[in-house]
Amino acid sequence: MTIRLLLVETCSPPRPPADALTAEHGLRWSLALEELVDRRGGRRQHAPRDPRGGVLSLFGIPLGAAFLAGALRGRDVEVLHEPLILEARAGRSPRAALVEAVRRDAPDVVGLTANHTVEEHVTLEFARAVKEARPAARVIVGGTHATFRAAALARSADIDAVLRFEGEASLPAWLDALAGRRALDDVPGLVARIDGRLVAAAPGPPVDFARAVPDYGPLHAPRYAQAGILAHVQTSRGCPHGCPFCTHAAFWGPQVRYRDAGLVADEVLFLHELGCDLFYLTDSTFTEDRGRVRALCDTLARRGADRPVHVVETRLDRLDDEVLGWLARAGVGVVVLGVETAAPEVLDHVPGKRFADPARTVREAVWRIRSHGMRAYVSLALGLPGETDETLAATERLVERLYADGDGLLWADAKLARAFPGTSLAREPARFHATVDPRYEGYDFYGGVTLHLDHGATAERILATRRRIMEHNVRAWRARRAEDAERVARDVARLLGTREEARCDAT
Structure with a gap:
C-alpha cells in the first residue's frame, strides 16, 4: 500500500511593521539584495517587498523537505507538499491553506517541520487543524526546535510522533513501523506516546551526508523560484x-x-x-x-x-x-x-x-x-x-x-x-x-x-x-540609493496602512 505523505513547513504570515523605521528597514534590505543580483545580471525575481528584512537565512525553498523526499526515493511513499511559505508571504492564512490541502489530498501522514522556536504555538495549531480536517491522518513533527522540545510537543493529543535530529534516517524507519515492518520503539530519535506512556528512543548515528541528494520534484520548486524565494x-x-x-x-x-x-x-x-x-x-x-x-x-x-x-x-x-x-x-x-x-x-x-x-x-x-x-x-x-x-x-x-x-x-x-x-x-x-x-x-x-x-x-x-x-x-542606504526615495516612501505608507487595517481588525 502506498502511503501518502504531506510535508509542510510551520509558518505564519508576516506581522505588519511596528512603525515607519521598521518598515523602511525591511524595504531597504530588499533593495540591497536587489542591487546585488542586478550587478550580476540576475532576473530580479528575488526581491519582493518583504517588510521583515534583515535575516538572510529564514525564508527559502524548504530544504529539509527536499532532503526528506530524497531519502524516500524508491519507497512506496507518495510525497506531497503545500507551499505554505508562499501563502504566508502573500499575506494569506497558511493554516487555511493547510486545511484545504489536507481535505483535497487526503494524506495518510502529515509531516510538520518545526525549526523556529517562535512558532511552537503555530505547530500545535497546525497539528490540531490537521486532526480536525482529517482525524485518520497521523501527524509527525521534526526539525531543530522540535528536537529540543520533543517531550513537550509529543504530549499533545494532536501529535502522533516527534522525530528528533536528522529525519533522513528516522522518517523512513517510522514509516516502516507504520506499515508494520518495524517496532515503533525501534525508530531512532522517536519521541511518542505509546500505550499511555512517553517513549524516547535514542537517536541514530549521523546520516551519510556525502552523497545526499534532495528531491525538489514534489516541492513546487518553480513556484518558489518565480516568487523570488x-x-x-x-x-x-x-x-x-x-x-x-x-x-x-x-x-x-x-x-x-x-x-x-x-x-x-x-x-x-x-x-x-x-x-x-x-x-x-x-x-x-x-x-x-x-x-x-x-x-x-x-x-x-x-x-x-x-x-x-x-x-x-x-x-x-x-x-x-x-x-x-x-x-x-x-x-x-x-x-x-x-x-x-x-x-x-x-x-x-x-x-x-x-x-x-x-x-x-x-x-x-x-x-x-x-x-x-x-x-x-x-x-x-x-x-x-x-x-x-x-x-x-x-x-x-x-x-x-x-x-x-x-x-x-x-x-x-x-x-x-x-x-x-x-x-x-x-x-x-x-x-x-x-x-x-x-x-x-x-x-x-x-x-x-x-x-x-x-x-x-x-x-x-x-x-x-x-x-x-x-x-x-x-x-546608509538612503545615501547609496537616493533614487529609491519616492518608491520606498510609497511602500512604507502602504505597509503602515496594512498595519492600521490589522489593528482595526483586531479591535
Whole structure:
C-alpha cells in the first residue's frame, strides 16, 4: 500500500511593521539584495517587498523537505507538499491553506517541520487543524526546535510522533513501523506516546551526508523560484564550535560532514535554471576547512555554478586573502561574519571568537572582503552575557565606523540574543548570570528581550541600541540609493496602512 505523505513547513504570515523605521528597514534590505543580483545580471525575481528584512537565512525553498523526499526515493511513499511559505508571504492564512490541502489530498501522514522556536504555538495549531480536517491522518513533527522540545510537543493529543535530529534516517524507519515492518520503539530519535506512556528512543548515528541528494520534484520548486524565494543549499552539516546561543553543534553534531562538491554544483545549476539568482549556502562555517573550501569553490567555478550570487557564513578566524580569492571566483557576493559584538569581555563567553581588539579585526576583515569584490554582512547578537551599556555603545560605534569606511558593509544585522532550546544558554542560564523568558512567542529575532541579564545592560538599553543600528542601516542606504526615495516612501505608507487595517481588525 502506498502511503501518502504531506510535508509542510510551520509558518505564519508576516506581522505588519511596528512603525515607519521598521518598515523602511525591511524595504531597504530588499533593495540591497536587489542591487546585488542586478550587478550580476540576475532576473530580479528575488526581491519582493518583504517588510521583515534583515535575516538572510529564514525564508527559502524548504530544504529539509527536499532532503526528506530524497531519502524516500524508491519507497512506496507518495510525497506531497503545500507551499505554505508562499501563502504566508502573500499575506494569506497558511493554516487555511493547510486545511484545504489536507481535505483535497487526503494524506495518510502529515509531516510538520518545526525549526523556529517562535512558532511552537503555530505547530500545535497546525497539528490540531490537521486532526480536525482529517482525524485518520497521523501527524509527525521534526526539525531543530522540535528536537529540543520533543517531550513537550509529543504530549499533545494532536501529535502522533516527534522525530528528533536528522529525519533522513528516522522518517523512513517510522514509516516502516507504520506499515508494520518495524517496532515503533525501534525508530531512532522517536519521541511518542505509546500505550499511555512517553517513549524516547535514542537517536541514530549521523546520516551519510556525502552523497545526499534532495528531491525538489514534489516541492513546487518553480513556484518558489518565480516568487523570488531565496535558494538554500547545504554543503555540509556539523559545527565544532558550540557557541552558547546556537543550536548547530547540538543538532548536527560537532563533526563536520561534507557533501560531494559535484552534487552541490548540480543542485545550484538546477535551481538557477529554474530562476533562482540568490543562494544562501547554509553551512555553519563555510570556510572551516581550507582544503574543502578550495575544492568546492573550484568545482562551482569550473561547472559554471558561479553565475548566481552566493552568500556564505563564516568566522573572523577562518578568513584570509587566499580564502577570499577562492570565494570570489566561485561567485560569492556576500560574506556573513558572525561578529556578535565589538566588546572582548562579551566574546569571553563565545568559544573561539576572543580577539584583543574585535572592532579593528572586523574593520580589517570587511576591508579585505571588499577588496576582493564582495560585500560583508555583519551579524550581531545584542544582550549576550557580559553586555553592559559600554559594550553596547562599542558595538554601535563599530557599525558607524564600518559604514564610514566605505561601501564594504552591506548590512549590520542587530539580532537579540536568544536562549533557544538546545543551547547552553537555555540549559544553564544561571551559569551565565541570566534568566530566560519561557514564552516562545517572543523569540523572533526582532521582538522583545527574552534573555534577561542579572547584571549589566537593561532590556530598554538593548532595544534602543538595536533601533539605532537599524537607523544606521537606513541612513546608509538612503545615501547609496537616493533614487529609491519616492518608491520606498510609497511602500512604507502602504505597509503602515496594512498595519492600521490589522489593528482595526483586531479591535
